[in-house]
Amino acid sequence: MGRDPSTMVASPTSSELNNESASEWATCSNCSEQTVVRPCPARCGVAAYCSSLCLLHHKTVHRSFCRPTIAPVATKDAEDVLVETDNNAEGNEVVDEDDDEDDMPLLDRLQVAEKPPAFLKKTFSSLFLLPSKLKKLLPSDDQAIAPEIADDAAPTPFVHHHVCSPRANLSEPWSRFSADFNMLKFFVHQSGPAGFQLELGADGGLVVVGISRPRVWAMGIRPGDQLDRIGGMSTSGLAPDEAFRCLYRADLPTVLRFRATARVQRETWTVLLQDRLGVTFAGDGRLDIPVVDRVVARTDESPQVGDLLIVVNDVYDAVAHGLSATLRYIHESPRPVALTFQRLLSDASPMPRPPSEPTLLTEREPSDVATEMPPSSVRALCATTLSSPSGNVVLVWRDGFLGVTLVEHPTSGLPTVHRLTGKGQTPLVGQLAPGYTLCL
Structure with missing residues (x-):
C-alpha cells in the first residue's frame, strides 16, 4: 500500500508552507495521480495528497517518518545548567501506539475552515431585525434627585384624574327591563x-x-x-x-x-x-x-x-x-x-277622521278618472298613503296569478277589470268587481 519515501514529491517552497491553502500540480503520494495536490497537513514537506481519502489510506506509512517541525525548548539539566532540548529528536517523542487518533487533520476539514461562512437568507434577514425593546429601569431611591421647591412657594394641590372605563358609557344590558x-x-x-x-x-x-x-x-x-x-x-x-x-x-x-x-x-x-x-x-x-x-x-x-x-x-x-x-x-x-x-295597552280615544285622498282603484266613470288623474309625483305619494273609503281597493301583487283579467276601456284607454278568474291568491282580490279601473 505504501511507497518508498525516495519516490515521494519534493518539499514545497517556503511560501507554500506558510499558506495552508497552497496547492500545486504534482503527483499524489498515495494514488500517484498527476493532479492538483496539497501538502501534508503536518507540514513535513515530504508528502502531498489530492484528497482526504488518499491521506487516510497513506497515513499508516507516512506517520513513520512524518515529523512536524517543533521549535527547540531551553531546559535545565541536573546541574542546573540551561541546555537546548530538540523536540524533533526520536528519543524525545513519546508515541502511544494504542492511540488511533491522527495528529494530522484531514484535507477536507482544512478546506472547509478556509472557506468563508455561508451567507444564508436567514442571515440576510437578521440584518434588518429591529433591536429588542429594553425596559427602562427606574432610578433607585439613592439616585433619585428631589425637585427644588422654594420655601415661600405655595404647595400645589394634587388633582385626581378619574379615568372612566369604556364600558361605563355603555347603556344597560338589553333585556325586558331595559328602557330602550x-x-x-x-x-x-x-x-x-x-x-x-x-x-x-x-x-x-x-x-x-x-x-x-x-x-x-x-x-x-x-x-x-x-x-x-x-x-x-x-x-x-x-x-x-x-x-x-x-x-x-x-x-x-x-x-x-x-x-x-x-x-x-x-x-x-x-x-x-x-x-x-x-x-x-x-x-x-x-x-x-x-x-x-x-x-x-x-x-x-x-x-x-x-x-x-x-x-x-x-x-x-x-x-x-x-x-x-x-x-x-x-x-x-x-x-x-x-x-x-x-x-x-292603547288608549280608548277614537281615531281621527283621515283626510280624503286620491284613489288608485275606483268605480267612478272613466272620464272622471281621466280628468282627475294626479301627476306622477302625487300618484307615487298616494301609493304609500292610502285611505280606505268605500269603493277603493288596494292590491299588493308580488307573484303568482293576479286573479283578474283586464281590458282596455274604449274611451279613456285605462285598464278595466273584465272578470275575476278565481285563481288569484293576492289579498283583497275578491273585493274587486267588473268595471273597476286601474289608475296606478
Whole structure:
C-alpha cells in the first residue's frame, strides 16, 4: 500500500508552507495521480495528497517518518545548567501506539475552515431585525434627585384624574327591563295599504304623522312614533317613499318596529304550554324579539298577532336571548312550559277622521278618472298613503296569478277589470268587481 519515501514529491517552497491553502500540480503520494495536490497537513514537506481519502489510506506509512517541525525548548539539566532540548529528536517523542487518533487533520476539514461562512437568507434577514425593546429601569431611591421647591412657594394641590372605563358609557344590558325595549311598539303588517303616513323628522328619522286604518290605531301606533325597522331592516337614511316601497316588497306578514317618545304601557299574562301553542313567531331583525305573527289555532288563552314573548319558565329572558335561542329552549324544556306574553295597552280615544285622498282603484266613470288623474309625483305619494273609503281597493301583487283579467276601456284607454278568474291568491282580490279601473 505504501511507497518508498525516495519516490515521494519534493518539499514545497517556503511560501507554500506558510499558506495552508497552497496547492500545486504534482503527483499524489498515495494514488500517484498527476493532479492538483496539497501538502501534508503536518507540514513535513515530504508528502502531498489530492484528497482526504488518499491521506487516510497513506497515513499508516507516512506517520513513520512524518515529523512536524517543533521549535527547540531551553531546559535545565541536573546541574542546573540551561541546555537546548530538540523536540524533533526520536528519543524525545513519546508515541502511544494504542492511540488511533491522527495528529494530522484531514484535507477536507482544512478546506472547509478556509472557506468563508455561508451567507444564508436567514442571515440576510437578521440584518434588518429591529433591536429588542429594553425596559427602562427606574432610578433607585439613592439616585433619585428631589425637585427644588422654594420655601415661600405655595404647595400645589394634587388633582385626581378619574379615568372612566369604556364600558361605563355603555347603556344597560338589553333585556325586558331595559328602557330602550320598553319604548318599542310592534305592528304586524299582513296585507293591504300600510295605514299610516310618514315624513322625515328633525333627526332624519321616519316619523308617523297620520293614521288612516283603524287596525293600526287599535294596535297602539300614534302620530309622533318613529319607524325603526321593517322586517328587520333598518330605516335609517330612507325617504318615506323608499320605506313604503320596502314594506310592500317584504314578505307577508312583516313585523314593523316603532319607537315611542316615552315608556309604553303593556299588560302581562302567562300561558302553560302542554303540546302546541297554536301560534308562530317572527323575529324583527337585530336582537330578534319574538313577536307573534300568525295564529293557527285560536283559543281563549292563545296570544294575538303582535303580542311579545318575554319570559319562559319565569327565568329565561326571551328578549335578551333572542328568537332562535328561545325556541330551542322551549323545545328542550319538559312540559308544561310557562310562557309569559306582553301586549301593548292603547288608549280608548277614537281615531281621527283621515283626510280624503286620491284613489288608485275606483268605480267612478272613466272620464272622471281621466280628468282627475294626479301627476306622477302625487300618484307615487298616494301609493304609500292610502285611505280606505268605500269603493277603493288596494292590491299588493308580488307573484303568482293576479286573479283578474283586464281590458282596455274604449274611451279613456285605462285598464278595466273584465272578470275575476278565481285563481288569484293576492289579498283583497275578491273585493274587486267588473268595471273597476286601474289608475296606478
